[in-house]
Amino acid sequence: MRPASFNRSYPLLTFLALAIQLLSGLTTLRAATGDSQASSSSGEEVRWNPALPREWVAWNVRRKPFRLLGPIHYVGPAGVSSFLITTEAGHILLDTGFAATPPILRENITALGFKLTDIRYILSSHAHVDHVGGHALMKRWTGATVVASQADAALLASGGTNDYSGQELAVMGYPPIVADRVVRDGDTVTLGGVTLTCHLTPGHTRGCTSWTMEVADEGKTRHVLFFGSTTVLPGVRLVGNAQYPEIAEDLTRTYRTLLSLPCDVFLAPHASFFDLASRAERLAGAPGVNPFVDREFPRSFLASAEQRFLEQLARERTAAAK
Ligand SMILES: [Zn+2]
Known part of the structure; x- marks a missing residue:
């Protein structure tokens, strides 16, 4: 769905999003026993959406929070x-996980001594259910x-339902939230001497955003990149995609953008993308040497992701030419 047509169909989409939540809430009540769920200590029930794939349950298991570098702390669950x-x-706060996160x-935030x-x-990498599902409650x-x-x-306001990717709405839906501030490429968010710069990196979602900041560490300036994602979801076509005709051009430009940014510390919306668990273990074991500072890693991660993208694009172009 194009942003232009979104404006007209917005009330319908919001209604749809609310209806999905209501329905999934009812399903949860019936199927609550035995399923993974998190409940808030203040009595507010926060349940895991049973429509989400089973393998995602492990992503929402609590892990120990820690100071990662300078003012940056990891406070999310394991995945x-x-x-x-x-x-x-x-x-x-950058990203809020699932609605149950x-x-x-x-x-985790309280355990680190913050309020x-x-x-x-509240910022986001991209407006999918596993990264902004908790936005409404955190707000x-x-x-x-x-x-x-x-x-x-636009995707946040629709509760994840106006995504182009064609995934199941019962999976992709989350509590809708209206953004208070809309940022463009190059805009900044500044607070208490910290500045985060917005880099639009569309493709995974149309509004997918990567953020950069600088951190003073051991007398050096570390360039931190919060990668927004470039994954092409299963079933998404790069050629002849009626929902997102410019997807291949967007991803091509996004890789140029990401590879042009200085990066000493590569952080990402999924812990597995940047080896969170093993780096966190090394950080705890050897204070002084920060294993998250790694200049080679982002180059190789992005180069192999771009390679997979180019291979899919070539395959689809060949098939389309036949
Ligand atoms: Zn995503």
């Missing part, structure tokens, strides 16, 4: 990242300003 960037003037975020009510901004708990790119703001 889907959330980063808390702390300053004297308040904090910035906020109790984990609250526990939820000090969170001033309620913190009163923070929700920041998103224009296209991801």
Whole structure:
């Protein structure tokens, strides 16, 4: 769906999103026993959506939070990242996991000695169910300003239902949220001496956003890249995609953008993308040498991701020419 037509169909999509939540809520009530669920200690029930793939349950298991580099803390569960960037003037939260993730975020943020009510901004990598599902509840708990790119703001407002990828709506849907601030390429979010710069990296979602910041570490300036994602989801076509005709051009430009950014520290919305578990273990075992500082890794990660993209594009072009 194009953003232009989205405006006209927005009330319908919002209704659809709310109906899906209601339906999945009813299903949850019937199928609650035995399924993985997180409940908030304040009595607010936060349940795992049983329509989500079984293998995603492990992504939402709590893991120990830790200070990653400078003001950047990892506060997410084991598989889907959330980063808390702390300053004297308040904090910035990047990504909120699934709708069932906020109790984990609250526990982790509190365990590190920070207050939820000090969170001033909520940012996102891209507006899919596993990264912004918790936005609505985190907004309620913190009163923070929700920041998103224009296209991801449209996806957020639809509760994940106006995504082009054609995945099942019962899986992709999440509590809708209206962005308070829309950012364009090059815009910044500044708080307490920390500046995050927005880089539009469309393709995985139309509004997929990568963020950069600089961190002073051991007398050096470390360039941190919060990668937004470039994954081409199963079933998504790069050639002749009626829902997203410019997807191949967008991804081509996105790889140029990402590879042009200086990067000493590569962080990503999925823990597996940047070897979170093994690097965290090494960080705890050898203070002083930060294993998240790794200049080679982003180049090789992005080069092999781009290679897979180009191979799929070539295959589809060959098939289309026949
Ligand atoms: Zn995604």
